Amino acid sequence: MLILEEMQSRGHEALTLLHHAPTGLRAALAIHSTVLGPAIAGVRLRDQDEELAVRGALALSESLTLKAALAGLNYGGGACVLMMPEAGVEDPHAREALFRALGRQVHPMASRVVLTEDIGVTPADIAFLAQETPSTLGMNTDTSSVTGYGVYRGIKAAARHALGSESMRGVRVAIVGVGAVGRSLAMHLHREGARLTISDERQDRAVALADELDNVNVAGVGEILDTPCDILSPCGYGHSIRSEDVPRLQCRLIAGGEHHPLTRKGEGAVKEAGIVYMPDYAINAAGLIAAATGSDATHAAERVYQTVNRIVAAAEQYGKAPHVVARRMAERRIDLIGSLGRA
Structure with a gap:
């Protein structure tokens, strides 16, 4: 390297x-x-x-x-x-x-x-x-649960674009990774009536969550990408979806709490496959927002919902993929504010 x-x-x-x-x-x-x-x-x-x-x-x-x-x-x-x-x-x-x-x-x-x-x-x-540096955030924020709720709200906004409705009732969702964020997301989706299939590197964790909830299927980590679903929600440690795995996917939308589940090459591959991808940095920001601003989970998640709505509206208006629009929006704000110089 x-x-x-x-x-x-x-x-x-x-x-x-x-x-x-x-x-x-x-x-x-x-x-x-x-x-x-x-x-x-x-x-x-x-x-x-x-x-x-x-x-x-x-x-x-x-x-x-x-x-x-x-x-x-x-x-x-x-x-x-x-x-x-x-x-x-x-x-x-x-x-x-x-x-x-x-x-x-x-x-x-x-x-x-x-x-x-x-x-x-x-x-x-x-x-x-x-205790050693003043530059910290989040010691009084349950960021994982807030992030999970924000991902749930962001998925609903993205689903309106990709699936035609933001209702999760009866929607098939495959969650890759049910740690703190994935578990929180699963609870919200299950409450609304989504049909869940879950997997985790720790099989016992996935089985325990499935036992806690009703009518939840458990898949092995090597099988979850082959699961027919409407939404694939990566919530693991990163790069859950390799470029060579894209032909296996049977979903219409990829949206989850995981940082960089796809490489740039993978983003291009899912676009070619006709799969909508809502990038991690657009949809998993609620915990960061709450820690940085002191806002509660509802307010932080609403900001994620509105951000995703802006992205999909621009994507539809200009005929661009949402992940392309999201990156351009972020880079444009950096360029504009950066042009002001230091205060």
């Missing part, structure tokens, strides 16, 4: 590797853009190697830039991907030390980076960070 070439192609400003041996801290911190303001960096904690952490940080930070821009927030995009320490983080003191070490190392960058929670990280972890 040619890191500088990758950064240049995506327009990144900085990539920093963080290390603190006593706590096991190993992390990649990427800053994609600070044009609109300091970069909001979602902090992820996963068991992965260095290359995956760097790739993930670069991809996530670009998504955060577009997400913040579309949501009308005065923040740029960043990402901080922590590699799981060899000793793990089951010991509460070890977990505290890990996140305080991260906060202390990020503190000198406080004017450029704001840390908030993402996969594997809790509001309590953000509170540890806040």
